[in-house]
Amino acid sequence: MSQNITEHISSLESMKKYPKEIFYKGNLDLLKRPKVSIVGTRRPSLYTQQFTYSLAKALASRGVCIVSGAAMGVDAIAHEGAGEENTIAVVANGLDIRYPVLNAPLIEKIEQKGLMLSQFNDGFRATGWSFVVRNELVVALGDILIVTEADINSGSMRSVEYAVKMGKEIWVLPHRLNESLGTNKLLVEGEAKVIQDIELFASHFGQAVKTDIVKDDFFYFCQKSPTLDETLKVFGERVYEAELLGEITIHNGIVRLVEAI
Structure with missing residues (x-):
């Protein structure tokens, strides 16, 4: 059963019209995380498939939640790269319908471990x-939009228009001439920045950490490499407990999360 949670989402003021209803299935705690939207073509090249997956995985390893539309192609790859527990899927139909059918197994996993969102009541079927x-x-x-591959006249480029109006940064993968004409056009016009190195880009969101660390307020605080005094002031004895558990290190008065191996 889906429920309306519009009041739980504080990041939608930039939309042209604030949604009256947003229904959900899954883990609402994902809304509290840093979030990156990834969109792109339904028919990505092998290059785009590889780097979309790697990008989503690198961001998720830093506690970032990946947002996409559960469609074939780039959307599904982004969800899979992040892992179902690190992703939000927004769909164009009621949440009682798993569409597209080929993505039904993925959508079911996101319902169980991640978060499904829709502005449409149960029974509503997707339209243009x-x-x-x-x-x-x-x-x-x-927080930002990444377009990994897109033609000029595509739904992904419509998403870019929304991002521009909302004042959000737009990032793209580099492509060869005559490929991904939409994202290449964004670079030429200076509307997007290019991701040249996956790990370097992902490092802006912190460092990759062990997957079993809980992504809570303490985690995101420590991603910023705060001083020991700052951390103790906010979290008290939790700091030393985390050190004993091997979740953080304290060196020269700086607290850092333990990196993934």
């Missing part, structure tokens, strides 16, 4: 205009 509505919500939820 509902995908446009879906795209705006995907963009609004993310």
